Every structure is written in structure tokens, then in C-alpha cells.
Amino acid sequence: xxxxPAAVLLGWELMAVDPDAGTIExxxxxxxxxxxxxxxxxxxxxxxxxxxxxxxxxVATLRxxxxxxxxxxxxxxxxxxxxxxxxxxGRVVGRGGEIAFLAGELLREDGVVIATAxxxxxxxxx
Amino acid sequence: xxxxPAAVLLGWELMAVDPDAGTIExxxxxxxxxxxxxxxxxxxxxxxxxxxxxxxxxVATLRxxxxxxxxxxxxxxxxxxxxxxxxxxGRVVGRGGEIAFLAGELLREDGVVIATAxxxxxxxxx
Numbered sequence: 001x002x003x004x005p006a007a008v009l010l011g012w013e014l015m016a017v018d019p020d021a022g023t024i025e026x027x028x029x030x031x032x033x034x035x036x037x038x039x040x041x042x043x044x045x046x047x048x049x050x051x052x053x054x055x056x057x058x059v060a061t062l063r064x065x066x067x068x069x070x071x072x073x074x075x076x077x078x079x080x081x082x083x084x085x086x087x088x089x090g091r092v093v094g095r096g097g098e099i100a101f102l103a104g105e106l107l108r109e110d111g112v113v114i115a116t117a118x119x120x121x122x123x124x125x126x
Numbered sequence: 127x128x129x130x131p132a133a134v135l136l137g138w139e140l141m142a143v144d145p146d147a148g149t150i151e152x153x154x155x156x157x158x159x160x161x162x163x164x165x166x167x168x169x170x171x172x173x174x175x176x177x178x179x180x181x182x183x184x185v186a187t188l189r190x191x192x193x194x195x196x197x198x199x200x201x202x203x204x205x206x207x208x209x210x211x212x213x214x215x216g217r218v219v220g221r222g223g224e225i226a227f228l229a230g231e232l233l234r235e236d237g238v239v240i241a242t243a244x245x246x247x248x249x250x251x252x
Binding site for chain 1: 130131132133134135136158159160161162163164167168169170171173174175176177178193195196197198199200201202203206
């Protein structure tokens with residue numbers, strides 16, 4: 001499948017996925033385009049990366065014809081990030097009917113966690 | 127002041143700001159680059175726009191030498207957005223010492239609210 005424009009812009013790359021466990025690991029490329037006036041990656045772009053980590057963790061568990069828009073995303077910003085490679089780890093924490101609870105974190109390559117997130121998604125059938 | 131790269135990428139434009147009231151109105155240009163596999167703006171980019179709405183509402187109230195990194199951002203996604211112009215409205219809801227509480231929403235040009243956000247920021251002095 002062709003990656004979506006948002007994934008291309010974020011430098012999204014699949015590292016590992018385990019649909020049975022509901023876990024995923026992806027990589028991103030934080031670009032100079034994402035910098036805020038303080039010269040670090042604007043927090044919203046870290047949120048975009050986390051959205052593109054938690055969402056795919058759930059999507060990997062869905063059946064054909066299902067999709068799952070995110071209804072809520074809560075991000076905590078623990079540390080700042082410079083342009084370069086970042087790692088996203090996401091997981092499906094729980095599933096109750098059509099509601100899915102997701103969590104994950106974004107790390108620098110040296111293992112420092114720069115942001116964590118929880119999200120809620122609504123599984124729908126076409 | 128030269129706009130930051132993240133603001134340029136989001137098509138950020140100041141419409142109105144009232145530092146005494148702690149309110150701001152800004153505009154964005156959602157680009158085709160921000161689309162997800164469903165062909166709508168990836169939620170994370172809406173979060174990035176809200177971060178660049180709530181943050182500036184606070185920054186406009188700060189003194190010289192102060193800055194305020196966001197610690198938490200919580201976004202609810204009410205409706206989807208297509209590429210084009212979006213409006214952000216942000217406000218400082220409260221301030222207790224170095225902690226500031228922010229809120230706002232992102233609207234389509236026809237007035238439909240597509241996402242709302244609350245954020246917490248930490249005011250620092252250099």
C-alpha cells in the first residue's frame with residue numbers, strides 16, 4: 001500500500017508489528033520544517049508522530065472493511081527533540097466493542113522518551 | 127519576527143490577538159501533504175495547528191525573556207477536515223504562578239468546529 005502523504009511528510013517507516021500482541025514500532029524523520037521558534041521540534045509534530053504510531057498499532061489488528069478514526073489524543077511532552085530520527089512505540093491497551101484504547105511513546109535514538117500519548121479510537125465498518 | 131519553520135509549514139497567519147483578554151485568532155492552510163489514508167487531514171496535524179493556536183495565545187501575554195513550553199495537549203476530534211483554510215481560536219483560561227491553562231478550537235471556514243483542545247504550559251524565565 002502506498003503510504004499516505006502525512007506519513008511521507010513525517011518520514012514514517014514500519015520497523016516491527018505484532019497484530020496478535022497489538023504492538024507496533026515505527027520510525028520517523030523529524031525535519032527542519034518542524035522546528036518552532038526555540039529551534040526544537042514543535043510539539044504538535046510530535047503529536048502527529050504519536051498519532052501515526054498509535055493508529056497503526058490498532059489498524060494492524062482490524063479486519064478488512066474496518067477503519068478507526070481517533071476521537072481523543074492526549075500527549076505529555078517530556079523532553080525536546082532535534083531534527084533527526086525518532087522511534088515510535090504503540091500498543092492497543094484494550095478493546096471494548098467498537099472502542100479501542102491506545103498508548104505509546106516517542107523516543108530519541110539514544111532511548112530518551114520525549115513524549116508519551118494515550119488515544120481513544122472508534123472502530124467502524126464500511 | 128520571522129515565522130518559525132513549523133508555522134510556515136502549517137500556513138500560520140495571525141488574524142487578531144488581545145493580550146489583555148488572553149485571546150487569539152489565527153488561520154492555517156491545511157496542505158495535501160497532511161492527508162491520511164482516508165483522504166482527510168491526519169489528526170496529528172490538526173493537533174499541531176491547535177498547539178500553534180493555544181501556545182501563541184499565551185506567548186502574547188508573556189514578558190520579555192519569558193517562554194512557555196507546553197507540557198500537556200489533549201485534543202478531541204469532532205469532524206474531519208479537507209485541505210484548505212482553517213481557523214484557530216485560542217485563549218488563556220487561567221494562570222497560577224508559572225502554570226498556564228489554555229483552551230481553543232479549530233474551525234472550518236463555514237464555522238463547523240473540527241477539533242477542540244486543552245493544554246497546560248509552564249512559563250519559564252531566561
